[in-house]
Amino acid sequence: MISTEERIHEAALRLFSERGFEATGIREIANEAGISIASLYHYMTTKEDLLVNIMEYGLSRLIAAAELVSERTAGPISRLASLIQLHVWVHGVGQKSASVVDTEYRSLTGERLERIREMRDRYEGIWRSTIQEGVSIGCMDVPEPKLASFALLEMCTGVSHWYSANGELSLSYIGESYANYGLDLVRARVDGNTVTVKDLIIPRTADLYREAEMRVNASAPPA
């Protein structure tokens, strides 16, 4: 049995990701969830709140998983490769959630925008500090770590724009390829030699994300 609350969450997620927040009416959400508009307002305060909840839930799982990556990897190179695989995985498996988080930013206002912005900044900080550490240790070589982190983040985020589960390439293959792209991009070196994902010991992305999801759900259950 799936609760009304969950049906609303899923209806909004599908509609927001396919048509966009502004183009989605509360009638459509109520209709897809199988309830009336008035009932919908029993579960939410405003349409924007529904959006914020979706974005907050998606971001908190992503951040929790990225923090797990930091705990479970040995150095900047493994950490970056694992962060890339995680980000690609999230943007493929949770395509709808990821695309809402990435694109509906401008529909937020005031304090809600600030909250989401802080979460995004925190996540970006994990990437940036990973590359900065790699450069300062000397196992990466890139002039502007911040610029490189933006480049890699946008590259991985883009997966949600074109990935299809029915496509030729599996998500894990894409993730591994992108991790190799990332290692080349930051000129990762161990003992002067180039590195690929196959040379590294990296936690399994799907397991790691599942664990992060459980942590988040334990502290604040999904809508």
Next chain:
Amino acid sequence: MISTEERIHEAALRLFSERGFEATGIREIANEAGISIASLYHYMTTKEDLLVNIMEYGLSRLIAAAELVSERTAGPISRLASLIQLHVWVHGVGQKSASVVDTEYRSLTGERLERIREMRDRYEGIWRSTIQEGVSIGCMDVPEPKLASFALLEMCTGVSHWYSANGELSLSYIGESYANYGLDLVRARVDGNTVTVKDLIIPRTADLYREAEMRVNASAPPA
């Protein structure tokens, strides 16, 4: 003197890029252009047509410039580096136009969507074939050229999400850095050695784009 038509185009461009197509009302467009709603309809047929015109104009300039790149560069390595610098430049200087082209896709319907999709596919084809040629010649080494072209395109497109003319890094510096990222990512090699943009002879991006813009405006003047 700036014509009413141009004022409408610029108003729509600013509003669509800041708030999104769906969130922008024709009242706002008319107001910002300094005319009435009824007058607005003297210059356009529907709101969606206004969007299509903006997207078509932006894409046609980008494609014309990319084709100029192909004419003016000697091999796949120089061509890819030049395509990257062009794409970054367009997404920084023409941030508004680029973000509308990239994000308002889902507001298009029917034949209009098809027209824009074809243009985008044509542009992506130029990138893909450049990397494919590099791999087949042997000066690049990447398992899936198509995947690498998606990765690089999304990386460069992302510049429009965070770039600011007031920021620390100049757009030409970002473009050159990204081109170097790209050459590392596809493992570009000349005589077995890695390559950077400084080793290459590449047309000046701004000049090249200006020339492409003139070509487009000569065949179909801007709105």
Next chain:
DNA sequence: GTCTATAAGCCGATAGAC
């Protein structure tokens, strides 16, 4: 928790005068 009914206002688009 769910509903019907409705408020109050904005939406894209048009008619028709000047």
Next chain:
DNA sequence: GTCTATCGGCTTATAGAC
């Protein structure tokens, strides 16, 4: 080429019964 006035419908959100 520009305007005022307006149409019909859709928007988010609420009141109040069950």
